[in-house]
Amino acid sequence: MYYKFHGFTQRLLGAAAADAYSPQGLKPIVSTESPSLTTSKLASDIPATDSFLGKNKVPDLQKLFQKPDGLPVHLKRGVPDRLLYRTTMALTIGGTIYCLVALYMASQPRTQK
Numbered sequence: 001m002y003y004k005f006h007g008f009t010q011r012l013l014g015a016a017a018a019d020a021y022s023p024q025g026l027k028p029i030v031s032t033e034s035p036s037l038t039t040s041k042l043a044s045d046i047p048a049t050d051s052f053l054g055k056n057k058v059p060d061l062q063k064l065f066q067k068p069d070g071l072p073v074h075l076k077r078g079v080p081d082r083l084l085y086r087t088t089m090a091l092t093i094g095g096t097i098y099c100l101v102a103l104y105m106a107s108q109p110r111t112q113k
Contacts (some may be wrong), residue, residue, distance in 0.1 A: 001014055001020070002014070002015050002016065002017050003015060004019050064076055064077070
């Protein structure tokens with residue numbers, strides 16, 4: 001006798017040999033439709049100018065970040081970097097202080113009225 005796992009009842013049930021050796025999800029799918037013909041362009045058929053229409057900024061950014069001006073990399077792009085850095089530091093320090101105050105308040109016993 002052969003057994004098959006029943007998905008609805010979550011139990012083993014008696015089954016025929018063909019069902020036991022071809023469980024659900026593993027049966028070969030035979031398509032009755034004919035495959036549709038699609039035309040697709042190969043990467044070699046597309047001109048290089050059609051695939052990317054912007055300017056390559058990598059060489060300019062490499063020159064900017066490798067300039068020996070004494071600034072750290074995360075501040076090389078000027079005012080937006082400084083603003084982002086200072087905001088991040090302020091939020092980090094503020095969050096640390098808030099956590100320490102919350103821990104201090106949680107460690108103090110409640111007063112009974």
